[in-house]
Amino acid sequence: MIWVVTTFTFFLVRLMPGNPVEVQYERLIQMGMSPDAAEAQTAVTYGFLPHGSIWSQYVDYLWALLHLDLGVSVEAQGVPVADRVFAAAPWTVVLVLSGILISFLIGVVLGVFAALKRSSATGNALSIAGSLLHGVPPFVLGILLFALFTRRWPIFPSGGQYDAAEVAPGLYFDFLGDVAYHAILPASAYALASYGGWLLAMRSSVASVLGDDFLLAAELRGLTKLTRFRYLARNAILPLFTVLAISFGLMFGGSIFIERIFNYPGLGMLLFASIGSRDYSMMSGAFLLITMAVIAANILADLLYSAIDPRVRRA
């Protein structure tokens, strides 16, 4: 699967019209550089473009991949793609992870509540709110949050992952707090856009499990309410865990919009910039990492499900 995606993205990015040398040349001209100086600077870029036929480039690329070499960036001449990608990836992980976990927790809790109150106005209101927000794309919510909380009421910063003038990276309270402060809005955009899905799924799952005989049997056996609640929760939440694992991978791909809106320097922003500058190696590297994240998430989902569901283990 990785080979298929690698091959597909390799050819796809090279089929894109435009070439990094010309893009850079015209950008430098627009900045006011003389044509001579612009030519000189782009001549260097040319040296970092892969040459030879597309097939020889493909073979070279695969061979390098087997040696865990993602190549060098064309735009940041000579800087290894791996350096740029792995520097950006953790920030995307922070956002995606926090966004999903927050949405999961909120969605699951509210979903249980909505299921238990499903005949009441409160339960219906929760379901409707969840449905509406679930239908709104994350980037729309992102724009809204940005407009409200950085412009209308400037409570949060308008970009970046931490204030480098105030804190230096490290595992200490001020730095972690600053990172959390900068991540609140983008993570909230993810969370608000996706909690509705968890709410509806959990509501449905709880409602389904509530009618099962084993719960009635547990009550008849005199088990405590806490124990019965545990039975309910564990059975109702089972299907959501696999979706949770898969959604980690899928969100990587969607990070490009949120990171652009909040100027959050993760993998999405890196990918966006490399597309604009036709940095072939960078695009291939970023797509590969996103693909691997999705595949890893799927594998994790399979393993997780077999771990938490004894019925699957026994099968």
Place this chain on the structure above:
Amino acid sequence: MSEEAGVRAPSATRRSLSVVAAALVVALSAAGCGDSKPQTAGGTYTTVDAGHAIDASAPINPYNGKGNAFSGYNSVTLAFAKNSLNDHNAHFPGVAKSWDVSSDGSKVTIHVQPNAKWSDGSDLTAEDIRTSAAVAYTQGGSVFQLTPGAAGALGEVKVVDNKTVEFTQATGNRNNTFLRSLLAMWVLPKSVYDSQLPANFWDLVKQGSSADPAQADAAKKARDDIAAAGKKIVAFGPPKDVSAGPFVLDSVSASEAILSKNKFFYDANKIGPDKVRLRNYTGNEQIWNYLTSGELDSAPYTSTPTNVVEQILKVSNSGKITGLSQVSAALAFNQKYPPFDKLEVRQALAYVIDRSQVQKIGEPDSGKVAEHTSGLIEDAAKLWIGDEVGKLNPYSVDKAKAESLLTTAGLAKVGGKWTLPGGAPFTFKIQVPAGFSDWVAGAKNIASQLTDFGIAVEATTSADFAVYQTEMAAGKYAAGFWLIALGPSTYNAYARLYGGANGWAAFGGQLTHNPAGTKGNWIGGAETATIDGLGTVNPGELTYQLSQLPVDQAKDTIVKLAKYTNAQLPMIQMWNYVNVQFVNTTRYENFPPNDCECLRLTHGVWMQLGYIQPKKKQ
């Protein structure tokens, strides 16, 4: 939670744990918005580097496309080009305090600032300049070309004394941009970069620039070795920043770079801020966001739409500085697409299009309508050719004249719509790249005006600039937008019209013309044309002459090119850009005035010139 189906709420323990977890998140976040560190006297100046976005993993190297060497801050050139209308050799001093130029322009003697030091405290000497030239050779281009016969190439670099270096052009083809190209050289420390150069580097340069046919193989090998060194150097990242500029790089993250004042800078007492924070961005929108939230002390104008400009200027203490910009936006034609091969058609379109309307819609804040199509911005044209500008055709709106020209060209108006000689409707598309909001708006307005006139025109967009550029070079568009008048060098300005894009290529003293549709010739204009009062003119040859002529002898050539451009209209100049810089005086004051010759330079250079000081507390 309800008691329905025997479900009980979680225990007190679990509730407590949940509250503690939530409190932790809130506390962490609150830590992030706690009190800032106390500000030093000079404070932290916040802006963006318009040159390129920041990449934390890029090296501290000005030659790297994303290098964390920021022009004017921790990376400086020998001097800084003034925004002059007609003198491309006018510069503010940089590391070069002054320079002497021989009468024929072939020798330049640089005098280094006497107090110039690197940020590690060591002296900045002529040897550093020589090493900088060596590194520039490895990157090639402009005066640092090794190809024998290249116009204006550097011949020799000689250290005269500890603070004096002499540069001599190679014999053969001179180029009057020699001084300008030289002064644009990055100044690098020998202590850091010398180890990256081959030990026999200057021998390789001598060998590589040899024109002796018997040495051709050795020369090529030498040039290949230098190119290989160049590739290594561009990716080279010194472990720490050794800067000759007013700042030194402290730290860089994916969202910003922080630079601290360099106490060894030769003019450190002029530098106001103690630190500079350069915010990162992937597009103009992020810069607009920073400006509208008042986070930047200054930033350049980046094709900002009018409504965003209004929002920016509403921010407390925000304002703008305006000045000269030698760039024009023009509607370009691909003359391989009929009827644009007919001069009368291009002229007719010029008589139809109300350029002031196009400018008001396309670039209301950062543009002035182009009064004439001359290949130069209006002010530069007036300075260069004086009264001759008044003799150029302004192509004021005259629809009757336009109709007459179209009829002469064989077109006909049928039912209110213009048709080509064969009877097919005269219709075309104006292509612009998406994201270039001014070009998009301008193109739509032109399309609207022409459609009202009876020519069905549609403005269409390419996915991005890279696609646009590729397809334009491949000749896929009948019409599109193009930047011209890139001064102050008139050679550079006219090369946009009569250079590679129109078939002319100059190399080794020879000028050749490639046919339309080949080797990047997408304009497809005629190689020569007869112009009233001038006879037969070859604009490519005239443009090439501009690269050779001393500036004070260029007027006649410029007059001919202006008249040719005005008569032949390979493009219609729509508007001339105005340089706009946004500033906010909440924290800093003493920004450059309007029309300052420094406006196109980075704000680090502004600081070197004594501008930008912390605001005095009332």
